[in-house]
Amino acid sequence: MLFLSNLLRIKDSGETMASMTSLDFVLTVAFSVIVVINLLGNGVVCLVVLRYRGMRAPINYLLVNLAVSDMMVALFITPQYVIKWTFHHPNGTAGDYMCMFITGGNFIWTGGAVSAFSLVVIAVERYFAVIRPLNKRHRLTTRRLVAIITVGWLYALIFNLPLFFVVRHKDGLDHCIEHWPKKSLAEAYTIACFFVFGAIPMGAMVILYLRVLYKLWKSGIQATQISEKAKIRARLKVTKMVCVVSIMYALCWLPNLVLYMISQFKPELYVYGSTSFVASVLLVGLNSAMNPFIYALHSTNFRQHIRGALCCRTYRSADFLNAYGANAGYNSAGIIDSGNFAENN
Numbered sequence: 001m002l003f004l005s006n007l008l009r010i011k012d013s014g015e016t017m018a019s020m021t022s023l024d025f026v027l028t029v030a031f032s033v034i035v036v037i038n039l040l041g042n043g044v045v046c047l048v049v050l051r052y053r054g055m056r057a058p059i060n061y062l063l064v065n066l067a068v069s070d071m072m073v074a075l076f077i078t079p080q081y082v083i084k085w086t087f088h089h090p091n092g093t094a095g096d097y098m099c100m101f102i103t104g105g106n107f108i109w110t111g112g113a114v115s116a117f118s119l120v121v122i123a124v125e126r127y128f129a130v131i132r133p134l135n136k137r138h139r140l141t142t143r144r145l146v147a148i149i150t151v152g153w154l155y156a157l158i159f160n161l162p163l164f165f166v167v168r169h170k171d172g173l174d175h176c177i178e179h180w181p182k183k184s185l186a187e188a189y190t191i192a193c194f195f196v197f198g199a200i201p202m203g204a205m206v207i208l209y210l211r212v213l214y215k216l217w218k219s220g221i222q223a224t225q226i227s228e229k230a231k232i233r234a235r236l237k238v239t240k241m242v243c244v245v246s247i248m249y250a251l252c253w254l255p256n257l258v259l260y261m262i263s264q265f266k267p268e269l270y271v272y273g274s275t276s277f278v279a280s281v282l283l284v285g286l287n288s289a290m291n292p293f294i295y296a297l298h299s300t301n302f303r304q305h306i307r308g309a310l311c312c313r314t315y316r317s318a319d320f321l322n323a324y325g326a327n328a329g330y331n332s333a334g335i336i337d338s339g340n341f342a343e344n345n
Contacts, residue, residue: 024085027278031081034285038074041292042067048305055305058140059125063295065149066118069156070288072111077285079103081278084174095169099176104167106160109193112253112284113156116201119246124209126239135248137296159196162189183264190261198257205246212239244294254288256280275339 045067049055089095089103100106128138140148166178166186180186216239245295259280296303 013216023275026150027282028082028085031077031285034282035074035082037080038285038289039071041289042071042074042308045292045295048302052305052308058142058145059122061145062118062122062125062292065152066115066122066291069111069114069118070291071322073108073115073288076102076105076107076111077281080175081281081285089169089174091169091171092313095171099167099169100164102182104163104176106163106167108284109160109163109197110156111288113159114152114198115249115288116197116253117152117155118202119249121152122242123246124203126212126242127208128237130215159192164221187264190264193259194261198254202246202250205250209243209246213243241294242273246289248287248290248294252283256284260280 046064049064084103090098096328098104125140132138163178166180167176168179169176178186180189184294255276296306
């Protein structure tokens, strides 16, 4: 109990309000709104996919994995930018542990790594679904899905493991800092972050989606049967949706990645808590909250499932049809096809 009381010493309301500027108040409200929208929206995505058996296509589980990683980002943004005005950050060993696991942002980076990994896997799935739809070797089976999700989380934790050893609290500060044994290690890690979170996944997604869109555009010109044209339109709509998700990831994460790299090479240009830094974190939070709205905007069926889930609608018989029928019912339509949020393929 003594440890907990030292860990979170609640401020009185007068001290809290006095330490907050008008900008701090606006940013706190903005982060609070983003966190609430994130948790509600991504929670609904998980609810829709898990409640309706007809939505349990492998790619939909990838979107659930993406939603979980986005919720992790929101949960660990909260102590840094929403409730930090309600407590004093402890010093000493308690402060170090709090930085490692709560206020240091380590799990924000972990969630971001899982998000990037999931988006690349979705891009690869789209590629094989459209370019090689009849190749069963590349089909996303349940076993492969479990392995991919497990590998994604392990990769994210291992890559971010150094942060758990270097992020510490410095007495007198209200935030955590990184204590690297050598400056060269810090520089190498920030460069690695830029490539692992930014350049590599974004480059891979650009290449894969350009090939997919070209294939769909070319197929649309050549298709003659109405059913074939409808299938191509459904595939195109799904691909456009995940393209938008990927583009928003790039736009929202790149500023923070660039600033993080600048913090090591040009520290005079980087100030913790500056408007540019906080704005970049706000973009990261916004990215983790917007995906459910992109899904709803592109999918009529998803909107219908949201209404059904929130209104506690009873199941229809169609809801109990497994989307990929024990891995034998792969179709090639999409999030819009067959009432599914995302296609099986």
